[in-house]
Amino acid sequence: MRRQLDPELTGHRIVAVHATPQRRFIAVERAAGHQVLGVGRRGKFLVCTLNDHFELIVHLGMTGSLRFDHTDTYARAQFLLDDGRTLIFRDVRRFGRLAVVPAGRYDAIPALANMGPEPLSDQFAVAAFAAELARSSAPVKALLLGQRAVAGVGNIYADEALWRAGVHPGARHLGPRRAQRLHGAIRDVLGEAIEHDGTTFRDYQGLSGASGGNAPFLSAYGRRGLPCLSCSTLLRTLVVAGRTSTYCPRCQRR
DNA sequence: CACGCCTCCTGTGCGC
DNA sequence: TGCGCACAGGAGGCGT
Secondary structure, eight states, X not given: OXXXXXXXXXXXXXXXXXXXXXXXXXXXXXXXXXXEEEEEEETTEEEEEETTTEEEXXXXXXXXEEEESOOOTTEEEEEEETTSOEEXXXXXXXXXXXXXXXXXXXXXXXXXXXXXXXXXXXTSOHHHHHHHHHHOOSOHHHHHHTSSSSSSOOHHXXXXXXXXXXXXXXXXXXXXXXXXXXXXXXXXXHHHHHHTTOOOSSSOOOTTSOOOSOGGGOSSTTOTTSBOTTTOOBOEEEEETTEEEEEOTTTSOO
């Protein structure tokens, strides 16, 4: 989404903002009058740099999407641009977040303030990741979803990375070997998913409404009852950290 | 502080 | 066909 949005927004001025009041919106109207200098990303948050040292923060939640000029009953916010286009934030379940904040001031957005390293950057170091996994008493899946040990991993990619690394989602206090395998699997899974323009399982749509191309490459998520692609054992699910987790009982032992 | 459960929202798909 | 229930790419709040 960031890659699609950046060339469309950068250099344009937001001339007006209309947002329906939502508890998860913060000062969205303050984007009006500001020019977009670039679109970045931290974890699952889009960070649009505005002039005058402001940022427009966007989190799509589970069902959020951004589209130009496609309004309907689920349009929660509209950003009118200086060229006449309107960027629409659509969000059926209203779990998405919008905020305009002074650049870098994330105290009202704790998930962003406490975000761990970017998984595809050099900041994501094996040693520090392994130390976190060894220290924490929570199941590894909870750590992955927590955004603190590593940024940007959600339920789909957590299951994919754990399957690829051969690590049980409920495992605790991972040792260095499993930590290293998981570290590599996270990078591989996310890198490939981005190459395929994201995973559309239900709702995800890109800026033009197109689905992502990564779903056919999923090995674990959504494959409960289907044979493991590695050993043909039927995949099972259990709930870890409040989320359904699909795993191979043979390849992924506690 | 860390962990685990509950909550916020609305739609969809299933069994009965 | 209609109803009720379980469940869905997330993260924040609260109790322990």
